[in-house]
Amino acid sequence: MDQKRVIEIKKSITAANDEVASQFRAARAAESTFFVDVMASPGAGKTTLLLALIAELRARGVNSDSLGVIEADLESDVDALKIKEAGVTSVELNTRGVCHVEMGMVEMAFKAFDGTKFDYLFLENIGNLVCPADFDTGAHTRVMLLSVPEGWDKVMKYPPMFAAVDALIVTKCDYLPLNPDFDMERLKERARVLNPTLEIFVTSARTGEGIPELADWLQAQRAAKVAQ
Amino acid sequence: MDQKRVIEIKKSITAANDEVASQFRAARAAESTFFVDVMASPGAGKTTLLLALIAELRARGVNSDSLGVIEADLESDVDALKIKEAGVTSVELNTRGVCHVEMGMVEMAFKAFDGTKFDYLFLENIGNLVCPADFDTGAHTRVMLLSVPEGWDKVMKYPPMFAAVDALIVTKCDYLPLNPDFDMERLKERARVLNPTLEIFVTSARTGEGIPELADWLQAQRAAKVAQ
Numbered sequence: 169m170d171q172k173r174v175i176e177i178k179k180s181i182t183a184a185n186d187e188v189a190s191q192f193r194a195a196r197a198a199e200s201t202f203f204v205d206v207m208a209s210p211g212a213g214k215t216t217l218l219l220a221l222i223a224e225l226r227a228r229g230v231n232s233d234s235l236g237v238i239e240a241d242l243e244s245d246v247d248a249l250k251i252k253e254a255g256v257t258s259v260e261l262n263t264r265g266v267c268h269v270e271m272g273m274v275e276m277a278f279k280a281f282d283g284t285k286f287d288y289l290f291l292e293n294i295g296n297l298v299c300p301a302d303f304d305t306g307a308h309t310r311v312m313l314l315s316v317p318e319g320w321d322k323v324m325k326y327p328p329m330f331a332a333v334d335a336l337i338v339t340k341c342d343y344l345p346l347n348p349d350f351d352m353e354r355l356k357e358r359a360r361v362l363n364p365t366l367e368i369f370v371t372s373a374r375t376g377e378g379i380p381e382l383a384d385w386l387q388a389q390r391a392a393k394v395a396q
Numbered sequence: 397m398d399q400k401r402v403i404e405i406k407k408s409i410t411a412a413n414d415e416v417a418s419q420f421r422a423a424r425a426a427e428s429t430f431f432v433d434v435m436a437s438p439g440a441g442k443t444t445l446l447l448a449l450i451a452e453l454r455a456r457g458v459n460s461d462s463l464g465v466i467e468a469d470l471e472s473d474v475d476a477l478k479i480k481e482a483g484v485t486s487v488e489l490n491t492r493g494v495c496h497v498e499m500g501m502v503e504m505a506f507k508a509f510d511g512t513k514f515d516y517l518f519l520e521n522i523g524n525l526v527c528p529a530d531f532d533t534g535a536h537t538r539v540m541l542l543s544v545p546e547g548w549d550k551v552m553k554y555p556p557m558f559a560a561v562d563a564l565i566v567t568k569c570d571y572l573p574l575n576p577d578f579d580m581e582r583l584k585e586r587a588r589v590l591n592p593t594l595e596i597f598v599t600s601a602r603t604g605e606g607i608p609e610l611a612d613w614l615q616a617q618r619a620a621k622v623a624q
Contacts, residue, residue: 210437210525210554211546242526244552265556267495267526295553296526297438298470298495317545317568318439324472325523326438328493340545346571 181270185303188271192278192306196289202390203289205307207329209322210295212315213339213373215239215247218290219254220373224383225288232256234287238277240269240294247292257284268299274306288390297322301332308393309386311335316343320355323362330359334389335367337382342372409498413531416499420506420534424517430618431517433535435557437550438523440543441567441601443467443475446518447482448601452611453516460484462515466505468497468522475520485512496527502534516618525550529560536621537614539563544571548583551590558587562617563595565610570600 196203208214222235237258239248248260261277263269269291291307293300312333314322317340323330330336336359344350352370359366367385371378424431436442450463465486467476476488489505491497497519519535521528540561542550545568551558558564564587572578580598587594595613599606 209439209523209546210550211543241553243555244549246549246552265526267524294526295437295550296495296524298493298522298524299527315439315545317543317571318437321472321474322438322523324474325469327471343545343574346574 182302182304185271188275189304189306192271192274193308196306197308197394199285200395201286201289202309202386202394203291203307204386205291205293205300205305205310206313207293207297207300207310207333208295208313208339209297209315209318212295212313212318214292214295214313215250216373217313217337217339217371218292219250220371220376220379221383221386222251222254222256224379225386228383228387230287234285236281236284236286236289238274238289238291240273240277240292242266242294257281257286263294267294267296268303269293269305270303271306288386297326297329301329309334309389311337313337313339314355315340316347316350319347319349320351323355323358327362330362330366333363333366335369335382335385337378338368338370340372340374341370341377342374410530410532413499416503417532417534420499420502421536424534425536425622427513428623429514429517430537430614430622431519431535432614433519433521433528433533433538434541435521435525435528435538435561436523436541436567437525437543437546440523440541440546442520442523442541443478444601445541445565445567445599446520447478448599448604448607449611449614450479450482450484452607453614456611456615458515462513464509464512464514464517466502466517466519468501468505468520470494470522485509485514491522495522495524496531497521497533498531499534516614525554525557529557537562537617539565541565541567542583543568544575544578547575547577548579551583551586555590558590558594561591561594563597563610563613565606566596566598568600568602569598569605570602 237251240261248258251258259277259280310333369382465479468489473488476486479486487505487508538561597610
């Protein structure tokens with residue numbers, strides 16, 4: 169199969185996906201649902217960060233009933249159960265081995281909420297720093313996590329993801345003392361070369377560092393992007 | 397694009413790839429080159445483990461000239477330079493955004509060694525716990541790394557990778573005291589349900605734990621799988 173044909177197939181798949189994504193994004197905005205796509209490597213701390221964010225939003229008066237999470241995984245319901253245990257509605261989206269989430273899957277998962285209206289809807293995407301960057305999921309805001317144990321140099325190796333998102337959230341910063349080679353300044357500098365408008369947050373769900381700043385930003389994004 | 401058509405295209409791509417992979421594997425075995433595919437999430441410690449293994453093999457009398465590494469990344473030469481600094485021949489394979497390595501890329505990288513004969517040739521695959529599992533790279537032995545900070549439950553979420561490899565190498569076990577939730581016994585148990593013949597090594601490149609045992613096993617694999 170020659171490279172050109174592969175690229176052509178890829179383009180036709182993503183063009184169809186993009187159109188459905190735009191419609192989905194507009195429909196959610198009209199009904200005041202702010203939709204956030206959360207992407208990262210496996211084990212970067214997506215579920216743990218979501219739990220910390222949910223707690224922070226609740227402390228600010230956001231009602232639990234107005235928070236929803238779509239938990240995507242190749243298989244298993246491990247994360248969906250963690251979110252449910254925190255008292256938040258979640259839908260488990262098993263891709264059965266597919267490496268990213270696309271609109272057919274988002275729509276199916278969304279239907280499973282059965283008409284519930286959310287103020288904040290999160291998609292925890294497949295743990296994969298490559299493929300999800302290529303597929304618009306209909307979100308208003310896309311964020312990526314990079315955990316300190318992964319190393320700062322991932323910005324050199326996985327540039328499409330850093331270019332695709334609105335915010336980079338550095339997680340597990342309580343591990344910084346153990347990772348003296350983690351060069352936060354070079355990470356920020358390289359990330360902003362790829363993406364000049366990128367917001368960057370340095371967080372630890374364990375200590376709570378950076379979570380209020382992230383919640384401030386998400387609330388401002390919601391105010392700017394969906395009907396109030 | 398319906399699901400069936402996607403699966404058919406995927407099958408035809410992997411069938412062609414598998415045939416080239418089998419030929420490549422046989423050719424390397426005949427010339428005594430043992431080829432190992434190393435897969436993992438971004439930041440699981442592939443390059444660091446390779447450097448520790450290379451040092452261990454050298455200490456056992458393996459000549460530096462008989463060690464080679466193909467360093468695959470979406471972009472950048474960060475890892476290829478680290479291997480070269482250690483005095484080992486490496487070829488940088490940039491996939492320009494492609495999420496896995498397939499045979500066309502392996503053959504191109506191999507040609508760049510210009511006829512050099514190796515006893516051990518390693519492929520550091522793209523940092524991705526999903527897609528590389530689907531593509532035979534012509535290796536005699538495939539291994540995956542799972543780092544302690546990623547969490548033991550990845551075995552529930554990324555089963556195809558655990559099923560595809562000959563060995564699971566748990567890395568960064570010096571982080572275990574910081575991760576009391578990392579359940580090594582459940583990880584081993586679940587991994588062996590997916591893959592009953594799986595070898596499991598618990599390692600730390602920092603402390604050296606588990607590296608000699610891994611080198612023992614690789615030397616035995618080489619003796620069993622390629623011409624001596």
